[in-house]
Amino acid sequence: MTHNMGRIEKVVRLLLGIILFAVGWLVLGGYGVFVSAVTNVTVAGLVIAIIGAVIFITGLASWCPVNALVHHNSCEACRTGETHRHLPV
DSSP states (O other), rough: OOOOOOOHHHHHHHHHHHHHHHHHHHHHHOOSSSSSSHHHHHHHHHHHHHHHHHHHHHHHOOOOOOHHHOOOOHHHHHHHHHOOOOTOO
């Protein structure tokens, strides 16, 4: 599978995905500080958790559909023509 993100972007996406998923899970469980109604807590937590999961999965796959859409490739090896040794992270 082709990829379009370098090591730094991949690590940032993995960490950000974990953090957002954890925050979404906490908000989903009712630990939201600024959200008063239970329905809003559930929806907000679910949305944040899904966004975190998507960001984490794109980091694992080293491919982002938004990057592909705007023709952005932050992979250092692709730009220099080297082999892709950095895929596992």
